[in-house]
Amino acid sequence: xxxxxxxxxxxxxxxxxxxxxxxxxxxxxxxxxxxxxxxxxxxxxxxxxxxxxxxxxxxxxxxxxxxxxxxxxxxxxxxxxxxxxxxxxxxxxxxxxxxxxxxxxxxxxxxxxxxxxxxxxxxxxxxxxxxxxxxxxxxxxxxxxxxxxxxxxxxxxxxxxxxxxxxxxxxxxxxxxxxxxxxxxxxxxxxxxxxxxxxxxxxxxxxxxxxxxxxxxxxxxxxxxxxxxxxxxxxxxxxxxxxx
Numbered sequence: 044x045x046x047x048x049x050x051x052x053x054x055x056x057x058x059x060x061x062x063x064x065x066x067x068x069x070x071x072x073x074x075x076x077x078x079x080x081x082x083x084x085x086x087x088x089x090x091x092x093x094x095x096x097x098x099x100x101x102x103x104x105x106x107x108x109x110x111x112x113x114x115x116x117x118x119x120x121x122x123x124x125x126x127x128x129x130x131x132x133x134x135x136x137x138x139x140x141x142x143x144x145x146x147x148x149x150x151x152x153x154x155x156x157x158x159x160x161x162x163x164x165x166x167x168x169x170x171x172x173x174x175x176x177x178x179x180x181x182x183x184x185x186x187x188x189x190x191x192x193x194x195x196x197x198x199x200x201x202x203x204x205x206x207x208x209x210x211x212x213x214x215x216x217x218x219x220x221x222x223x224x225x226x227x228x229x230x231x232x233x234x235x236x237x238x239x240x241x242x243x244x245x246x247x248x249x250x251x252x253x254x255x256x257x258x259x260x261x262x263x264x265x266x267x268x269x270x271x272x273x274x275x276x277x278x279x280x281x282x283x284x285x286x287x
Contacts, residue, residue: 080284082173083107090286091222094190096183097286099176100224102158102246106136108170117162119235126162126235127277129256134165139228139281140240147209147241157228157240163258163276166247176284181250181271183285184261188269196220201269204244211242214265225263231279247280 078090078097082105089100107113117126117135125131139157165171172178191200204225205217214227229240244263251258252273260280262270274280 080173080176080286083109083111088284093187093221093223096186096190098187098223099284100222101283102139102226102228102281103161103171103284104155104158105171105173106159108134108168109173110170112170114161114165117235122235124234126231126279127233127275129163129277132164133162134168135162135235135279136160136165137231137235137237137279140237143241145211145241147211157226158281160228160231160237160279160281161247162231162279166249166258166280166282167251171282172284175287177287178247178249178282179285181248181259184246184248184269184271191221194221199267201263202267204269205263209241214242217263227263228281230260230274233275233277235279245274245280246283251276 079087080090080099081087082103084105084107086104090097091100105114106116114134114136117137122133122135125133126135136159138154139160141152141154141156143152161171166178188200191203196203199218202215202217203220204223205219206224206226207216207219210216210227217225225244227239227241227244229238229243230245232238242264244261246261248259248261255273256276257273258276258280260272260274262272264270
């Protein structure tokens with residue numbers, strides 16, 4: 044009887060060991076690979092999950108619409124002051140200002156360091172974001188702001204989105220509290236000139252007021268909070284896409 048009990052214990056132990064081993068091999072990894080997204084030009088973007096949202100960790104850089112149509116590169120030599128023209132209705136992009144006049148960086152910045160800047164008609168095309176992604180709404184940014192506010196950043200939501208280096212002194216560096224890496228891409232003025240690179244971050248939303256010809260943009264500037272501004276639609280901005 045004693046031998047039988049010993050054999051039974053060995054069998055049970057073996058079965059339990061087998062089941063544990065089988066579970067271990069099929070379990071979800073503790074550190075799964077982070078999600079990335081690739082645009083039509085082949086640019087690869089890292090992402091960040093914030094609450095229920097997934098955001099790109101860089102400004103959009105595509106120079107091609109997601110249907111394969113090239114976006115026109117704007118130069119004042121070729122197009123004059125037509126960047127903000129509401130009559131021609133041309134979709135334009137150009138690169139943000141990386142002149143680094145105040146020597147924030149030891150080495151020259153890549154031309155696409157801050158991402159591309161798009162005019163009103165490029166943004167309104169509905170063809171900028173990669174498949175499964177979109178230009179964010181005001182509500183998307185408000186949800187992001189609420190997440191920050193509810194997680195130790197009340198009153199410092201804007202500062203929490205800014206990088207810890209690379210901002211001009213009068214704008215101030217951020218804390219990058221959640222790793223969102225908001226860079227000071229500046230904006231494009233109505234005449235097509237890159238403006239205030241290194242000093243302000245400008246992200247477009249989908250919200251357009253047709254009565255005032257203005258677009259709501261998100262600004263990270265010299266305040267600790269996030270600023271929601273009504274910019275004339277003639278101005279150009281960068282884009283941080285959000286997953287649909």
